[in-house]
Amino acid sequence: MAxxxxxxxxxxxxxxxxxxxxxxxxxxxxxxPFFAFIGAFLIWPAxxxxxxxxxxxxxxxxxxxxxxxxQPFIVTSYLYTIELSAVTALLGGLxxxxxxxxxxxxxxxxxxxxxxxxFAGVASNFAGIPLAFAFIATLGQLGLVTQGLRYxxxxxxxxxxxxxxxxxxxxxxxxxxxxxVLIMAPALDGLRREWREAxxxxxxxxxxxxxxxxxxxxxxxxxGTMVLLFGNAFGAxxxxxxxxxxxSQASVVTILIGAxxxxxxxxxxxxxxxxxxxxxxxxxxxxxxxxxLQRLAERWLQR
Amino acid sequence: xRRASYWSWLWLILGSLYFALPLLATFQFSLLxxxxxxxxxxxxxxxxxxxxxxxxxxxxxxxxxxxxxxALLIVPTTYWVHLRLPELRPLIEFLTLxxxxxxxxxxxxxxxxxxxxxxxxxxxGGLHLLLIAAYVVLSFPYMYRAVDTGLRAINVRALxxxxxxxxxxxxxxxxxxxxxxxxxxxxxxxxxxxxIVMGEFTIAALLAQPAFGPYINLLxxxxxxxxxxxxxxxxxxxWASIGLLQWLSRGVGQNQPGxxx
Amino acid sequence: xxxxxxVNLHKRYPGGVAVEQVNLAVExxxxxxxxxxxxxxxxxxxRMIAGFETPTSGTLxxxxxxxxxxxxxxxxxxxxxxxxxxxxxxxxxxxxxFGLRVAGRPASEIRERVAELLGIIHxxxxxxxxxxQLSGGQQQRVALARALAIRPRxxxxxxxxxxLDAKIRIxxxxxxxxxxxxxxxxxxxxxxxxxxxxxxxxxxxxxxxGRVEQIGTPSAIYNTPQTAFVASFIGTLNVLPARVVNRDxxxxxxxxxxxxxxxxxxxxxxxxxTLALRPEIFSLNGAYGxxxxxxxxxxxELSFLGPTVRVRTHVAGHALSFDLFNxxxxxxxxxxxxxxxxxxxxxxxxLPPG
Numbered sequence: 038m039a040x041x042x043x044x045x046x047x048x049x050x051x052x053x054x055x056x057x058x059x060x061x062x063x064x065x066x067x068x069x070p071f072f073a074f075i076g077a078f079l080i081w082p083a084x085x086x087x088x089x090x091x092x093x094x095x096x097x098x099x100x101x102x103x104x105x106x107x108q109p110f111i112v113t114s115y116l117y118t119i120e121l122s123a124v125t126a127l128l129g130g131l132x133x134x135x136x137x138x139x140x141x142x143x144x145x146x147x148x149x150x151x152x153x154x155x156f157a158g159v160a161s162n163f164a165g166i167p168l169a170f171a172f173i174a175t176l177g178q179l180g181l182v183t184q185g186l187r188y189x190x191x192x193x194x195x196x197x198x199x200x201x202x203x204x205x206x207x208x209x210x211x212x213x214x215x216x217x218v219l220i221m222a223p224a225l226d227g228l229r230r231e232w233r234e235a236x237x238x239x240x241x242x243x244x245x246x247x248x249x250x251x252x253x254x255x256x257x258x259x260x261g262t263m264v265l266l267f268g269n270a271f272g273a274x275x276x277x278x279x280x281x282x283x284x285s286q287a288s289v290v291t292i293l294i295g296a297x298x299x300x301x302x303x304x305x306x307x308x309x310x311x312x313x314x315x316x317x318x319x320x321x322x323x324x325x326x327x328x329x330l331q332r333l334a335e336r337w338l339q340r
Numbered sequence: 341x342r343r344a345s346y347w348s349w350l351w352l353i354l355g356s357l358y359f360a361l362p363l364l365a366t367f368q369f370s371l372l373x374x375x376x377x378x379x380x381x382x383x384x385x386x387x388x389x390x391x392x393x394x395x396x397x398x399x400x401x402x403x404x405x406x407x408x409x410x411a412l413l414i415v416p417t418t419y420w421v422h423l424r425l426p427e428l429r430p431l432i433e434f435l436t437l438x439x440x441x442x443x444x445x446x447x448x449x450x451x452x453x454x455x456x457x458x459x460x461x462x463x464x465g466g467l468h469l470l471l472i473a474a475y476v477v478l479s480f481p482y483m484y485r486a487v488d489t490g491l492r493a494i495n496v497r498a499l500x501x502x503x504x505x506x507x508x509x510x511x512x513x514x515x516x517x518x519x520x521x522x523x524x525x526x527x528x529x530x531x532x533x534x535x536i537v538m539g540e541f542t543i544a545a546l547l548a549q550p551a552f553g554p555y556i557n558l559l560x561x562x563x564x565x566x567x568x569x570x571x572x573x574x575x576x577x578x579w580a581s582i583g584l585l586q587w588l589s590r591g592v593g594q595n596q597p598g599x600x601x
Numbered sequence: 602x603x604x605x606x607x608v609n610l611h612k613r614y615p616g617g618v619a620v621e622q623v624n625l626a627v628e629x630x631x632x633x634x635x636x637x638x639x640x641x642x643x644x645x646x647x648r649m650i651a652g653f654e655t656p657t658s659g660t661l662x663x664x665x666x667x668x669x670x671x672x673x674x675x676x677x678x679x680x681x682x683x684x685x686x687x688x689x690x691x692x693x694x695x696x697x698x699f700g701l702r703v704a705g706r707p708a709s710e711i712r713e714r715v716a717e718l719l720g721i722i723h724x725x726x727x728x729x730x731x732x733x734q735l736s737g738g739q740q741q742r743v744a745l746a747r748a749l750a751i752r753p754r755x756x757x758x759x760x761x762x763x764x765l766d767a768k769i770r771i772x773x774x775x776x777x778x779x780x781x782x783x784x785x786x787x788x789x790x791x792x793x794x795x796x797x798x799x800x801x802x803x804x805x806x807x808x809x810x811g812r813v814e815q816i817g818t819p820s821a822i823y824n825t826p827q828t829a830f831v832a833s834f835i836g837t838l839n840v841l842p843a844r845v846v847n848r849d850x851x852x853x854x855x856x857x858x859x860x861x862x863x864x865x866x867x868x869x870x871x872x873x874x875t876l877a878l879r880p881e882i883f884s885l886n887g888a889y890g891x892x893x894x895x896x897x898x899x900x901x902e903l904s905f906l907g908p909t910v911r912v913r914t915h916v917a918g919h920a921l922s923f924d925l926f927n928x929x930x931x932x933x934x935x936x937x938x939x940x941x942x943x944x945x946x947x948x949x950x951x952l953p954p955g
Binding site for chain 1: 413442473557579
């Protein structure tokens with residue numbers, strides 16, 4: 038796709054159609070508004086966080102802010118968030134993969150496939166406060182499932198709490214699965230029927246086909262998407278906020294940052310910056326890994 | 341033809357249960373507002389609340405402004421990159437992926453630090469502008485991808501040169517030739533943006549804006565059943581905009597990873 | 602007893618019928634082609650032999666054993682696909698060794714067999730390459746080696762050369778035939794390219810609309826087509842409406858001129874038939890002797906095709922083209938010239954009226 042660039046230019050020169058006067062330096066003007074906007078409202082604020090993380094209150098360079106990240110409650114929070122993101126990425130990714138496999142498998146009626154993919158499109162965008170309420174209505178103290186189980190003699194409280202790690206995980210998985218389905222369904226469609234048939238004709242059982250052909254081909258997309266799910270959960274704020282009420286007990290990092298911001302006095306602005314910096318670093322690693330895996334996946338699937 | 345295996349059906353049924361139960365539960369819960377009977381009392385009280393109308397209107401206007409600004413930035417840029425600056429494409433792709441790297445809470449944190457003690461943070465109108473700017477940034481991944489797909493589907497250069505050869509000038513080309521041709525693609529990006537803005541909580545709350553997301557949250561501290569009714573309304577809204585999107589972009593390859601968390 | 606036998610094979614879909622009443626007996630070591638236009642049921646029949654599709658009714662036996670409902674993985678067949686279908690995540694060597702590996706053969710045996718097959722397909726230096734690094738022709742050779750590695754009882758090829766360039770297509774088809782002869786493997790080859798089918802096969806099965814039109818050797822299919830479809834599908838054909846003037850003597854009348862077919866006809870005197878004439882049967886200089894048929898025609902257009910020159914003419918208002926070999930001293934008719942075409946009575950094909 039991008040390789041067409043040089044030929045495009047030749048075509049352009051050969052065509053000789055240029056009634057609008059235009060010199061090379063002017064071409065950049067066309068994209069200037071976009072760059073100005075994204076510079077002002079994304080790059081600069083992000084850069085500001087990075088720079089301020091290494092400055093103290095009087096504007097002198099310091100590593101103190103980054104060192105402060107070593108405080109137990111911050112380390113705990115990061116570990117908690119990483120664990121939560123990893124667990125929901127893994128479980129949501131696995132469940133989403135199985136669901137995507139189910140709807141793309143041959144013989145599944147078209148309308149079911151269309152309905153599931155369409156629902157996934159909605160559900161992956163259905164998050165935040167309303168999602169938290171939906172789970173409170175389901176698994177909260179007075180939730181439908183909680184009461185239903187109590188009716189048959191099973192009491193999930195206080196062993197389980199929606200406001201605990203697993204409660205949060207169960208809620209996060211609700212937006213993780215659809216995202217996995219949305220991305221994996223096209224990847225599964227990319228597995229060509231002939232590969233399976235060739236394997237069968239060579240004597241492979243379905244399991245042997247999956248182990249040696251299907252899964253290895255899908256592995257980069259599978260891992261890449263799970264990495265994306267990790268980032269997806271790591272950056273989530275509203276859902277956790279609504280479930281934990283912004284309280285600071287065993288909290289995710291996004292809530293710590295939000296709390297830093299909304300507390301009237303910036304008690305320790307440098308620390309807030311460092312918290313955000315840590316987040317940016319982790320997210321950048323995530324996206325880099327995702328992009329790399331995605332490229333690996335395309336190597337096999339786009340042929 | 342192969343039949344779907346039992347496993348496929350099992351995963352499908354388990355998945356449906358997990359996804360249907362919270363929706364059912366919310367809906368059931370929202371009907372219990374009046375003790376001992378099932379009814380729409382919660383919905384009635386929600387719709388009567390003046391905060392509902394005002395916050396909904398606020399978010400609606402914000403969404404429209406976001407979509408217009410985002411479209412005005414993205415369409416000419418993407419078009420220009422297709423036509424004149426193909427070497428910039430990787431950079432633009434990277435930049436439009438950045439909003440995923442910088443989570444909403446970090447973005448709002450950075451914005452309020454960067455524009456601290458400027459008109460953008462000192463006044464209510466300024467904060468609203470800052471909110472819209474943040475949403476525009478959030479919309480870039482969806483809008484760019486949608487418009488890029490749309491432009492790939494048409495022959496940008498041929499259309500432009502045809503228009504030029506007929507004597508059209510740039511504004512004419514952009515608004516009479518290119519915009520109409522990427523309109524459907526643009527709409528699909530617009531609907532995701534709409535769904536995201538209408539449900540967004542983090543940025544609006546941290547900028548103290550009277551938007552729909554913070555309103556739902558606020559309600560939960562004072563009411564029991566009404567928040568569930570609002571969650572149902574909110575879900576229906578998301579469903580409607582994504583449904584419209586999918587109906588519009590039938591056949592067009594569309595990837596749309598996630599929304600507000 | 603035939604090695605592979607198909608009896609009364611049917612395949613019906615909810616939307617209609619794909620294959621109807623196919624009967625075929627293939628001898629051990631035979632090379633059979635399924636030939637027909639797209640949608641004629643040739644691929645569906647092949648896929649039923651492979652086990653990818655289940656027949657609605659009918660039976661399939663291979664080497665005396667009923668295979669109709671046996672899963673593909675237990676049929677021991679080799680399959681080559683139009684799209685190569687090499688596993689993109691495996692090297693050439695791993696692709697070829699795949700069947701032996703899933704069968705749990707020892708590594709040393711797999712290595713030897715892979716090396717042997719790499720030699721047969723002349724790709725010994727490419728063992729560690731990946732499919733994406735090979736040309737289409739090389740990929741299809743690897744696919745062939747992969748199918749052969751398991752020593753299949755039957756080799757099935759589904760349009761294996763359709764995705765390749767014309768030149769490679771011809772080289773590869775000779776290679777396929779040579780390897781098939783060398784190994785003596787029973788082979789079924791699906792193609793829509795008649796030249797390929799005629800050049801390669803011991804026998805050709807011509808199919809149309811899900812049915813078998815004719816089964817025969819390439820020369821029988823070409824020279825004595827039994828249905829109008831086979832006659833028109835294979836090669837180029839001039840068709841002229843004719844009337845039977847003498848059934849027993851075999852005389853036809855075409856636009857006022859009499860054509861003798863040299864044998865008694867089945868159609869009654871006075872009935873309408875179609876006279877079909879191949880372009881290569883004609884001569885302008887009486888080479889077929891005094892018994893030859895003569896038709897007068899007007900030369901209208903000449904196209905130079907290299908080895909031959911095609912002459913377009915009109916006979917009593919109907920188009921008729923014929924080929925002259927581009928030999929030294931070839932005298933071409935002038936445009937508009939009245940010419941006399943000579944052809945042997947045995948070369949006439951009489952078909953039902955079109």
